[in-house]
Amino acid sequence: MTQSLPKLRLGTRGSPLALWQAHAVRDALLKAHRWPDEAVEVQVIRTTGDAITDRALSEAGGKGLFTKELEEALLDRRIDLAVHSAKDMPTRLPDGLHLVGYLPRADVRDALILREGVALRDLKPGAKVGTASLRREAQLRRLRPDLDVSLLRGNVHTRLAKVENGDFDGTLLAYAGLSRLGLADKVSSVLETTDFLPAVGQGAVAIETRFGDIAVDALVVPVVCPATGLALRVERAYLGQLDGSCRTPIAGLAQVDGEEIRFRGAVLSPDGARYYEIVRYGPRNRALELGIAAGQEMRALVPPELLPH
Numbered sequence: 001m002t003q004s005l006p007k008l009r010l011g012t013r014g015s016p017l018a019l020w021q022a023h024a025v026r027d028a029l030l031k032a033h034r035w036p037d038e039a040v041e042v043q044v045i046r047t048t049g050d051a052i053t054d055r056a057l058s059e060a061g062g063k064g065l066f067t068k069e070l071e072e073a074l075l076d077r078r079i080d081l082a083v084h085s086a087k088d089m090p091t092r093l094p095d096g097l098h099l100v101g102y103l104p105r106a107d108v109r110d111a112l113i114l115r116e117g118v119a120l121r122d123l124k125p126g127a128k129v130g131t132a133s134l135r136r137e138a139q140l141r142r143l144r145p146d147l148d149v150s151l152l153r154g155n156v157h158t159r160l161a162k163v164e165n166g167d168f169d170g171t172l173l174a175y176a177g178l179s180r181l182g183l184a185d186k187v188s189s190v191l192e193t194t195d196f197l198p199a200v201g202q203g204a205v206a207i208e209t210r211f212g213d214i215a216v217d218a219l220v221v222p223v224v225c226p227a228t229g230l231a232l233r234v235e236r237a238y239l240g241q242l243d244g245s246c247r248t249p250i251a252g253l254a255q256v257d258g259e260e261i262r263f264r265g266a267v268l269s270p271d272g273a274r275y276y277e278i279v280r281y282g283p284r285n286r287a288l289e290l291g292i293a294a295g296q297e298m299r300a301l302v303p304p305e306l307l308p309h
């Protein structure tokens, strides 16, 4: 007996990076189930975040700007799964939705793109570096308080162009995004996580579905990565204890090593002058507890004005 072919509708934003990620999920599904191309249909949905290009996202209302319209489409049953950058996902999802899992995580590190030179130390005092991320801005100021760090938004290609044409001497972007776009050769150097921690979820592609839609989840499960799921459970639980405003530079990284999970988190003042770091270990069957404990430890460590409730 042959099984009838499902028709899964996969929703995504329309940016080149989002499309790459959506097609990575689609390809993984087609391969895992040996489906023909027509089994998974990609639907592009425009989000509020795509429309805002002139302001820092933290000023435009922060959380959920890249996910809201996709989640409405899921709840309205116009799509069956939504694919997102895990980094752009709020810690709390709307009722009725959940994250089934993630593709195997790519490189989590941030990359430095310079007009001249290779490493951070090659930037001259006063050099102009653009970034749209409070976390990158604060960590950069911490390492190099002598630089002129300012807002640089727009998609990856726009930002690279502003370095190439001399508006900026350098910028910072996620290595994973650059490599997915075939732009790894633009990277001057990669910042090690020992002195520059990534955002929660960086490098991971998340798959969101309707909670309780077990038919869809059963089809998605074969393509998700268990170790990435554990790491993200820790990181998102940590962030869930801290965020709310999206105006505080927060970083965090969990790494699964055999039976053990290691987590490192950092919170900074926006000028990078104050830096708070925690390190915690836990067994892999206590991922959620590890993340919550890490977040609570950080809350106790950081002055309340940096982390308003």
Ligand SMILES: NCc1[nH]cc(CCC(=O)O)c1CC(=O)O
Pocket (backbone or CB within 6 Å): 085, 086, 087, 088, 172, 173, 174, 175, 176, 177, 178, 201, 202, 203, 204, 205
């Ligand atoms: N906020 C935008 C965004 N969301 C995910 C990535 C990169 C890919 C990833 O981290 O998985 C980027 C671009 C960037 O930060 O450079």
